[in-house]
Amino acid sequence: MKTTLFTIFSLLSLLIFGQVGIGLPANQTPTETLEVNGVFQLHDGNELFLENAGPYMGTSGNSIMMVHNTDTNTLNKFDPGSMPFAAITFIPYHFDNVSAHGLHNYDTKIDASKFYITIGGFFVLKEDGNTSIEMTGSDSHFPLYSARAFVQNGTWRLKFDLNNDRQFDHLVDIYLNVSVYYNNFLTKTNTVKSVNMNGNTSGSTSKPDGAIE
Known part of the structure; x- marks a missing residue:
């Protein structure tokens, strides 16, 4: 002793x-x-x-x-x-000469069992760089674009399309800002948050399940 x-x-x-x-x-x-x-x-x-480890400035x-x-x-x-990947990776996708029907199913080859991805923003140009985008149809009761990521056959796919069966009048260039999250670093996940706004433009409800205390 x-x-x-x-x-x-x-x-x-x-x-x-x-x-x-x-x-x-x-x-x-x-x-x-x-x-x-x-x-x-x-x-x-x-x-x-x-x-008292202190802040890390590096x-x-x-x-x-x-x-x-x-x-x-x-x-x-x-x-x-x-690491061959980061906890969060930002990938700007630029699709040239896309069909007038839009982008329906682009396979990113990103493993859905390891990663989660979201589309954070987008913009569209004509194939010649012109910003005057026109489309067929005149129905204004539906949102113009539908941009989303979805899983098919184990990999993440990207979609960017016009709603209500419209289409562009020309080939287009589509730019998507995609964020990729490594699942092992996602310690909190959330269920769907459904909120009835009762026709109001503002309001408040309980915080999401995974929100920081």
Whole structure:
């Protein structure tokens, strides 16, 4: 018991007054207050708390993160720059010379079991770059465009079309702003939020299921 206490107090003293290296080669001197070369393992029921860690002012691309491996119950280093994908990726799609009937089913080849995608914005030009877009039909009781992402045969598809069976009078160029989310980083998901506005233009209701507390 005395030996254990002496070891603990010795380690604490080194942390306060100098540098400690764990698992470093014999010829390597630690350069930080605590420098560890190896894997840190958490036993069942134990937790790790970092007090007053402070804000991180760098970028994820040039940093190493500490992550908890739930399979081995160990702490491991994680380099976001080594991932083949990001937690959220922005992809601008530009479709040239699209049929006058619009874009009905474009296969992005993005795996729907791993990713979730949304269309955040769009604009349309004529194939020659002209902004004067015309279409057939005069029925104004339906929204003009329908832009959505959907899943078919395991991959995400994109659709951009005119409503009510209309079509453009010419080939068009379609620009879609698409956001791709990695499912493993989506810790909260929401059910459909249905709100009856009772004819009003403003209102309030309960927050979504996954909203931050």
